[in-house]
Amino acid sequence: MTNLVILTGSGISAESGVPTFRADDGLWLGHRVEDVATPEAFARDPALVQDFYNRRRRQLAEAHPNAAHRALADLAARWPGDFLLVTQNVDDLHDRAHAETPPAPGFELLHMHGELLKAHCTATGRVTDCPGDLGPDEVSPHHPRGRLRPHIVWFGEMPHHLDRIERALAACDLFVSIGTSGVVWPAAGFVELANHAGARTVELNLEPSLGSRLFDETHHGPATEVVPGFVERLLA
Numbered sequence: 001m002t003n004l005v006i007l008t009g010s011g012i013s014a015e016s017g018v019p020t021f022r023a024d025d026g027l028w029l030g031h032r033v034e035d036v037a038t039p040e041a042f043a044r045d046p047a048l049v050q051d052f053y054n055r056r057r058r059q060l061a062e063a064h065p066n067a068a069h070r071a072l073a074d075l076a077a078r079w080p081g082d083f084l085l086v087t088q089n090v091d092d093l094h095d096r097a098h099a100e101t102p103p104a105p106g107f108e109l110l111h112m113h114g115e116l117l118k119a120h121c122t123a124t125g126r127v128t129d130c131p132g133d134l135g136p137d138e139v140s141p142h143h144p145r146g147r148l149r150p151h152i153v154w155f156g157e158m159p160h161h162l163d164r165i166e167r168a169l170a171a172c173d174l175f176v177s178i179g180t181s182g183v184v185w186p187a188a189g190f191v192e193l194a195n196h197a198g199a200r201t202v203e204l205n206l207e208p209s210l211g212s213r214l215f216d217e218t219h220h221g222p223a224t225e226v227v228p229g230f231v232e233r234l235l236a
């Protein structure tokens with residue numbers, strides 16, 4: 001049975017109107033990443049950080065899964081073996097696509113950088129749904145001294161589910177990387193773990209990523225064109 005691991009980055013959500021991170025101006029919605037995506041930034045200016053994520057959460061309401069998200073949902077519904085979908089994205093576009101097309105039992109979706117529509121308590125770590133805005137001093141319902149912060153992995157924090165991801169990469173036969181620049185670790189190193197496991201490795205991206213030469217196969221173009229075609233061939 002072919003074990004499949006697919007990694008996605010912001011490029012798969014770009015055509016849904018969710019901005020990528022390393023556009024030309026190097027800014028992220030007008031901010032330097034260090035000013036809004038680090039624990040130090042949150043300690044220094046919680047209002048700025050909460051507002052930044054509040055704006056991104058509101059933006060998400062206008063975005064919808066695109067043909068690439070839906071193609072992966074079709075794949076998850078029909079894939080006979082294990083299929084782990086690891087996303088660096090904090091949007092819920094994969095979640096919504098798989099809710100529309102329920103996956104087969106061997107499928108799992110993991111958000112390694114957290115989720116925009118969740119918050120966690122700074123005292124207990126308890127995670128809760130967060131559909132709306134968070135204030136700069138949002139008291140946590142779980143602990144009198146706790147505050148609610150975005151359930152996002154900030155720079156300097158450990159990504160989630162790494163042991164589970166590394167085990168899946170060690171056992172995978174096919175690794176596909178979609179819409180990521182290969183700049184941020186540890187996700188940028190997943191292709192080498194897959195190569196080491198003897199898997200076939202494929203990159204689907206708008207243009208060659210930093211690690212393109214590490215892949216057996218690359219297809220370049222917009223995700224809404226390249227991903228459905230790839231899935232169709234895979235399922236044929």
Ligand code: APR
Pocket residue numbers: 008009010011012014015020021022023033088089113178179180181182183184204205206207208209221222223224
């Ligand atoms: N279709 C396919 N790929 C695309 C598209 C598209 N329509 N548009 C852009 N891309 C590609 C770009 O060429 C680039 O290689 O998607 C990639 C986006 O790269 P980044 O902006 O660096 O985003 P990503 O790789 O997801 O960043 C990883 O960095 O800031 C952190 O936590 C953040 O999860 C993020 C991580």
